[in-house]
Amino acid sequence: MAAASGTPSASAAGTPNTARMYDYYLGGKDNYAADREAAEQVLANAPEIRRVAMENRAFLGRVVGFLAGEAGIQQFIDIGTGLPTRGNVPEIALAAAPGAQVVCVDHDPVVCAHARALLPGTGNVEVVEAAMEDPGAILGNPAVTGLIDFSRPAAVLFFSVLHFADDASRIVRAFREAMAPGSYLALSHGVAEQVPGGSGPASQVRQIYGRSDSPRGAFRTRAEVLALFDGFELVTPGLVPVADWRPSRATSAAGRTWLLGGVGRKPDRP
Ligand SMILES: C[S@@+](CC[C@H](N)C(=O)[O-])C[C@H]1O[C@@H](n2cnc3c(N)ncnc32)[C@H](O)[C@@H]1O
Numbered sequence: 001m002a003a004a005s006g007t008p009s010a011s012a013a014g015t016p017n018t019a020r021m022y023d024y025y026l027g028g029k030d031n032y033a034a035d036r037e038a039a040e041q042v043l044a045n046a047p048e049i050r051r052v053a054m055e056n057r058a059f060l061g062r063v064v065g066f067l068a069g070e071a072g073i074q075q076f077i078d079i080g081t082g083l084p085t086r087g088n089v090p091e092i093a094l095a096a097a098p099g100a101q102v103v104c105v106d107h108d109p110v111v112c113a114h115a116r117a118l119l120p121g122t123g124n125v126e127v128v129e130a131a132m133e134d135p136g137a138i139l140g141n142p143a144v145t146g147l148i149d150f151s152r153p154a155a156v157l158f159f160s161v162l163h164f165a166d167d168a169s170r171i172v173r174a175f176r177e178a179m180a181p182g183s184y185l186a187l188s189h190g191v192a193e194q195v196p197g198g199s200g201p202a203s204q205v206r207q208i209y210g211r212s213d214s215p216r217g218a219f220r221t222r223a224e225v226l227a228l229f230d231g232f233e234l235v236t237p238g239l240v241p242v243a244d245w246r247p248s249r250a251t252s253a254a255g256r257t258w259l260l261g262g263v264g265r266k267p268d269r270p
Helices: 018-025 033-045 049-068 089-096 109-118 135-139 142-147 168-178 199-209 222-227
Strands: 075-079 101-106 125-129 155-159 184-194 257-265
Touching: 018 033, 018 049, 033 049, 033 199, 049 075, 049 089, 049 155, 049 184, 049 257, 075 089, 089 101, 101 109, 101 142, 109 125, 125 142, 135 142, 135 168, 168 184, 184 199, 184 222, 222 257
Parallel strands: 075 101, 075 155, 101 125, 155 184
Antiparallel strands: 184 257
């Protein structure tokens, strides 16, 4: 892993880190031995996780392309942004809508240091180090208020991150209240109802993440994830396995579901 101002101390590097485990699934090089070991334990229980991580990235790309294109959104807040990799939110949003404004938020200082070093310094993109559990700190952060005008439609993105929170509905509700009508919520979230092999692999995976830098949270049921869209109208095709959300080619996700994804629009008149 390249040195950056946020390079973790030796002890932090010994704790499996969710951003770097995810980087390992995606075939990246920004990870340490502790991350690789934990990720390999996850893959031993659930070999399909690597494919699901790639499906999640592809979902993210299609969703941001839809929001910046068809939906006409120009303002994005990407919470739990992760280590910048090809096809990141600012890259896709700015390609589709060159004037777009994007704020990337992550609680991990190393992720933020890498994002600051690699993302375009055009003034369209800001990186904010904050935890999603404190929505007020994000919504009131000067870098956010300087770039995002909450009186106009914006998209709030939670790709593969809300399952690291104990109280996901409180977090989403706080953002919903700040969002103007015509804004969008997009998320992907871990579920354990239909994973290959039943509940055994899911509880093993949960235990491994319980030793990571993001030990909290839970897999939720489909009904619980759906409830996160309260106050939003789901756009077609609704809440589905991430590979099945407006796929660019036919997929076969039926029956295997680690990550559900969806996009909701805050109605003009609630
Ligand atoms: C699995 S990665 C997802 C990255 C990216 N959103 C994607 O879907 O490709 C989860 C990211 O969420 C971040 N994260 C975990 N818990 C968080 C929290 N409480 N607040 C903010 N970010 C968090 C991690 O640091 C990591 O970068």
